[in-house]
Amino acid sequence: MEARRVSANPRPSCVRRVLARKRPRPEASANSARKLQRREIAAFPCRAFSASTTRERFRNIQLQEEYDTHDPKEMGALLPYLMKRSEIVEIVGASDVIFALSQLGVCAAFSRVSNQRICFLNGRPDEVIRSLFYNKNNDSLITVSVYGSENFSALRCRTTPIEYIRRAKPDAGFPLFETESLRWPGFVEFDDVNGKVLTYSAQDSTYKVFDLKNYTLLYSISDKNVQEIKISPGIMLLIYSRKKGCIPLEILSIEDGKCLKSFKHLLHRNKKVDFIEQSNEKLLIKQEGENLQILDVRSFQSIEVSRSEFVTPSAFIFLYEMQLFLTFRSRSVSVWNFRGELVTSFEDHMLWHPDCNTNSIYITSNQDLIISYCKADPNDPSSEENACSINISEILTGKCLAKIKAGNLCKQKKASKFQSTPSEALGDITALYYDEEREEIYTGNGQGLVHVWSN
Numbered sequence: 001m002e003a004r005r006v007s008a009n010p011r012p013s014c015v016r017r018v019l020a021r022k023r024p025r026p027e028a029s030a031n032s033a034r035k036l037q038r039r040e041i042a043a044f045p046c047r048a049f050s051a052s053t054t055r056e057r058f059r060n061i062q063l064q065e066e067y068d069t070h071d072p073k074e075m076g077a078l079l080p081y082l083m084k085r086s087e088i089v090e091i092v093g094a095s096d097v098i099f100a101l102s103q104l105g106v107c108a109a110f111s112r113v114s115n116q117r118i119c120f121l122n123g124r125p126d127e128v129i130r131s132l133f134y135n136k137n138n139d140s141l142i143t144v145s146v147y148g149s150e151n152f153s154a155l156r157c158r159t160t161p162i163e164y165i166r167r168a169k170p171d172a173g174f175p176l177f178e179t180e181s182l183r184w185p186g187f188v189e190f191d192d193v194n195g196k197v198l199t200y201s202a203q204d205s206t207y208k209v210f211d212l213k214n215y216t217l218l219y220s221i222s223d224k225n226v227q228e229i230k231i232s233p234g235i236m237l238l239i240y241s242r243k244k245g246c247i248p249l250e251i252l253s254i255e256d257g258k259c260l261k262s263f264k265h266l267l268h269r270n271k272k273v274d275f276i277e278q279s280n281e282k283l284l285i286k287q288e289g290e291n292l293q294i295l296d297v298r299s300f301q302s303i304e305v306s307r308s309e310f311v312t313p314s315a316f317i318f319l320y321e322m323q324l325f326l327t328f329r330s331r332s333v334s335v336w337n338f339r340g341e342l343v344t345s346f347e348d349h350m351l352w353h354p355d356c357n358t359n360s361i362y363i364t365s366n367q368d369l370i371i372s373y374c375k376a377d378p379n380d381p382s383s384e385e386n387a388c389s390i391n392i393s394e395i396l397t398g399k400c401l402a403k404i405k406a407g408n409l410c411k412q413k414k415a416s417k418f419q420s421t422p423s424e425a426l427g428d429i430t431a432l433y434y435d436e437e438r439e440e441i442y443t444g445n446g447q448g449l450v451h452v453w454s455n
Contacts, residue, residue: 006131006144006155006188054369057439057455058392058402063422064440065115065452069100069108078125079148082106088444090359091433092141094134094162098442099141100431100450105129107143109165110450112438119168121160128152133190137213141165142176144188155182159215176215180208191231193320194254198229209257219257230278233320235260237278245269247276249283251297261297279318279325282338286312294340305340315358319367319395326363326395330354331375335395344398350375352388352429362434363395370395371441373429376405388427390441390453404441404453425451 075083082104090101096112099121105128107121121141122129126148133142140159146152160173181203182188189198190212197210207221207229221229221238230237231254240248246264253260265285267273274286283295292305313327324343327334331351335344352373353360360373369392376387389405406423418425431444441453 054392054394054401058404059455061402061404061441061453061455063418063425063451064454065112066418066420066425067098067100067108067110067115067117067450067452068419069102069106069117069444069448069450071117071120074120075106078106078122082122082128085448087430087446088448088450089431090132091431091442091444091450092132092134093433093435093438093440093442094139094141095437097162097165098433098450098452099132099134100444101129101132102448105145107132109170111166112440112452118165119170121165121170123158123171130155135159135190135212136192137195139163140173142190153184155186155188157188177210189231193233194231196231196254198231200229209254218255221252221257228276230276232278232280232318235278235280237276237283239276242267242273247273249276263297263300265295274312277316277318279338280320280323284325286310292340294338303338303340309342310336310340314355317358317361317363319363322367322395324395326370328358333370333372335398344396346370346393346398346400348374348400348403349391349393349398360429360432362432364434365436368395369393369401371432371434373432373443388429390426390429390432390443419447420445420449420451425449 069088070085072083084104086103088100089103092099097118098110098112099107101107107129109118109121110116111118121143124147127145129143129145131144135142140161142157142159145156145158146154147156157176158173159176160170164170164172177188177199180199181201182199183202186202187200191198195212197212197215199208199210205222205224207226209218210216211218225241226238227241228239230239234254236252236254238250238252246266248264250259251261252258268287268290271287271289274288275284277284281296281298283297285293285295289307291307292310294303294305311329313329315328317326319325324335324337327336331354333346333349333351334342337343349372352375362371371390371392374389374391376389387406389403391400392402393400404426406426425443425445428445429443430446433442435442439454443451443453
């Protein structure tokens with residue numbers, strides 16, 4: 001599960017930092033052997049087998065089910081504007097339950113067993129759900145909401161066991177972090193990689209770290225000079241207020257908050273900082289009009305990448321196991337290593353959404369595949385203008401291994417129980433999720449419909 005930060009801003013920015021899912025760790029010896037194999041012989045036979053099985057897995061994929069998040073009869077208790085149809089902005093799968101969140105803040109749960117809607121999760125008429133997080137530590141769903149009675153400016157978190165949702169009892173959960181004031185510009189961030197929750201109360205400039213397993217408070221950080229916190233496996237980067245010619249930085253252990261390293265990074269005067277990002281022991285620092293700097297915080301050795309080669313992206317995804325990172329800019333995706341080298345430029349992979357909407361992108365837990373909603377290749381004479389597809393591409397090579405497109409779905413007829421034809425379902429995707437256990441793709445569209453695609 002990706003780390004997700006939810007701000008109390010009533011109009012949040014579409015740009016957000018996303019951390020790729022981390023695969024479960026095997027025994028250290030086996031993990032070391034795998035890394036050595038990958039480094040020394042590049043595991044080409046394994047990669048070829050993986051590519052072939054991926055193609056087979058998605059070869060005959062078809063539209064299987066359709067769910068509707070809009071039901072005026074059951075939504076009658078909500079505020080009038082919440083009862084309108086709106087696009088799906090987030091999908092989360094938890095075992096045999098699919099959760100779909102609409103732009104207006106209505107969340108519906110659907111069963112893959114009965115193929116019916118189970119319930120709506122909005123517990124109050126004025127509740128607007130802003131984000132969802134599946135906590136696999138205790139098999140529960142956390143909803144982050146705002147309420148009209150609070151002018152939609154304070155975040156409220158609630159956890160509900162999946163089992164109770166299956167029984168259509170969404171009210172059986174309980175609130176989280178009730179003592180925290182999460183008004184704008186406060187936020188809450190769920191970090192599945194480290195199993196932590198980070199909250200920020202702007203009222204007293206306090207950051208707090210909680211255990212994601214039982215929600216107990218681990219420690220607090222109270223310092224008005226801390227401008228931002230970045231989370232990486234095992235550590236946190238504290239970014240302090242900029243001073244003349246430098247910016248103070250501090251690295252803490254995420255388990256107990258103890259300081260591991262404190263230092264200052266020199267900056268060019270009178271130039272704004274485009275971004276400071278962290279991945280393990282590497283810092284990525286970019287100022288306006290300057291080269292990208294990749295700093296190793298252990299040795300303090302620095303690598304520079306020309307500003308003409310590395311243009312400031314709109315979003316990042318860090319692949320911690322692979323020691324790579326993805327950058328998103330306009331409709332393109334690129335893969336870089338921490339030596340500042342471009343590893344991959346994807347073939348036939350022009351994203352449909354120009355705003356780098358990461359809700360329509362999924363990275364598999366092995367960090368080997370990226371599943372994205374894409375536009376047709378403009379250089380492909382066989383593609384129609386404005387044609388769209390779901391592309392499954394290999395991250396290390398950039399090759400498109402499989403594609404779900406309208407041409408392959410034309411033989412599938414519209415089922416009487418569906419509102420959409422397969423081509424229509426593919427034509428307006430606003431959110432995408434891949435269930436790796438069930439090997440199913442879930443998509444949501446602008447009409448508030450959720451579609452299930454499987455082989």
